[in-house]
Amino acid sequence: MATHLAAVCVGKGRPFEVQTRPTPRPGPDEILIEVKSVAFNPADGQMRDSGLFIPNYPTVIGFDVSGLVLEVGENVPIKAKNGDPGPFFQPGITRVAAFAASFWRACDPGYGAFQERCLVPWQHAVPLPDTGISWNEAATLPVAVEVPLNAWNIMGIPRVGEVNASSISTASIGADTSGETQGIEKRKREALLIWGASSSVGTMGVQTARLLREDRDSSFTAVYATAGAANQKYIESLGADRVFNYKEPQVVDSIITMAREDGLVIRHCFLATGELAPCQAVLKAFLGHGEEGENQKAKIGSAPVVSPDAAEVHGIETIFVLPSMDEEERLAQFQYWLGTWLREKLANGTIRPSPEPRVVGKGVGAINAGLDMLLRGVSCTKLVVEVAE
Incomplete structure (x- = not known):
């Protein structure tokens, strides 16, 4: 044998x-x-x-x-x-x-x-x-790729090239879609946030988010990420448009301010590693913005297991990223x-x-x-x- x-x-x-x-x-x-x-x-x-x-x-x-x-x-x-x-x-x-x-x-x-x-x-x-x-x-590669791709799935983010009319409407920020180019510009008003981008799943989260950003029919026009100062250039090289130092005390305020200056909202976050609360604080700042108003839920896909003691924030859904058990x-x-x-x-x-x-x-x-x-x-x-x- x-x-x-x-x-x-x-x-x-x-x-x-x-x-x-x-x-x-x-x-x-x-x-x-x-x-x-x-x-x-x-x-x-x-x-x-x-x-x-x-x-x-x-x-x-x-x-x-x-x-x-x-x-x-x-x-x-x-x-x-x-x-x-x-x-x-x-x-x-x-x-x-x-x-x-x-x-x-x-x-x-x-x-x-x-x-x-x-x-x-x-x-x-x-x-x-x-x-x-x-x-x-x-x-x-395997875990690093599976986790963020699964996160996009569980948050309801369409795959590249698979955006349909209903998903575009759900993600859109502006109501005026007259003219194809103008409609795309109106729709692409979201930043996708990767928290903990220096981890292995975080780096691949940035790469996969970059491809979502490049999809002309998606709602995303920017990739935001957090990383320590020593790794920010590397995270930028993978496709992040803006990288914030998560160790700075005012990092949440910095992300919110920059998104508003960029004219963007943040409704989706991939928590690759780190604490849940800062992600919730960022998304909470954008609840109620856009044509869907208070009915628009923000979502966090969490790679770490979500603690049963984690605080819940009204309007924000946190989902543990795990493949189907079927x-x-x-x-x-x-x-x-x-x-x-x-x-x-x-x-x-x-x-x-x-x-x-x-x-x-x-x-x-x-x-x-x-x-x-x-x-x-x-x-x-x-x-x-x-x-x-």
């Missing part, structure tokens, strides 16, 4: 132990990945240290992974048929980045990222371009986010891996220390372990 090494989670609050595990075979709609690199997310630390989401031990956790497809199960698309645009997964050939599915498999250890072999539903994976993206860069719906979501959207954007160069990866070790034995480093705090970097060459 084939075996491989894994960083095994043996109990709540205990360090991972490197153990040998039997290598599983992929079932229907699954691929087996030879793991090359893994990247860390805050949820990894919560799972290891507090047992969040883990029903049974031992298990293997981790979400962000890149690697080579080794085997495929039944129904996995391998090559084009009848004009099928893909994605396709050829054993021994296709390089992928993937969002590991342990969470949706009751933490079955075969589906965790922190090991040398990992099972993944093919819908959770994106084939990588032949050149231009390293294993380490690829490992930074299996069929979730697979369709991931297939679009990764297999369609990300694959296309990587191919045409409109999205790049962000932030820069920082290698903190090699082999699964380095995963504990890398996760400890993440939990001590990092900014505008994605910590990565190189599992294999």
Whole structure:
């Protein structure tokens, strides 16, 4: 029986132990990945240290992974048929980045990222371009892309190119839409706010928001973001129009004042990391503006889990960003986010891996220390372990 090494989670609050595990075979709609690199997310630390989401031990956790497809199960698309645009997964050939599915498999250890072999539903994976993206860069992509794209979905923001008449009307600020150009100018009067843009999901939030801003039919004409002073230039390079230092005591007032000077309103915020209250304070300042008046709700898509003790603000809805718990719906979501959207954007160069990866070790034995480093705090970097060459 084939075996491989894994960083095994043996109990709540205990360090991972490197153990040998039997290598599983992929079932229907699954691929087996030879793991090359893994990247860390805050949820990894919560799972290891507090047992969040883990029903049974031992298990293997981790979400962000890149690697080579080794085997495929039944129904996995391998090559084009009848004009099928893909994605396709050829054993021994296709390089992928993937969002590991342990969470949706009751933490079955075969589906965790922190090991040398990992099972993944093919819908959770994106084939990588032949050149231009390293294993380490690829490992930074899946969670960083999924979270903001999901946030736009749950806040009701139409995908690029999918704006319809009703969504335009809902988002519009002015009532006069006579003439196509004038109507577009009237509609594009919103700034989209990314709070915590220096985090990995925040940097990708800025990149995806930039594409929304560039969509001529969307209501967004600017991307606002918050970041520490040292990272502001980098966030601007990703597409933010204005970047505010979240450490300044008057940052909320600064954002509100600038939006008003720009003639914009802020009704949507992606909270990538940080506190909820400042986001609520910004959005509250713009409630009741525009033709919809008090009936227009502002929305916050929150990547951090929303505390049950969080204050509620009338007119502002806060939604925790989580993929659907319905299996069929979730697979369709991931297939679009990764297999369609990300694959296309990587191919045409409109999205790049962000932030820069920082290698903190090699082999699964380095995963504990890398996760400890993440939990001590990092900014505008994605910590990565190189599992294999």
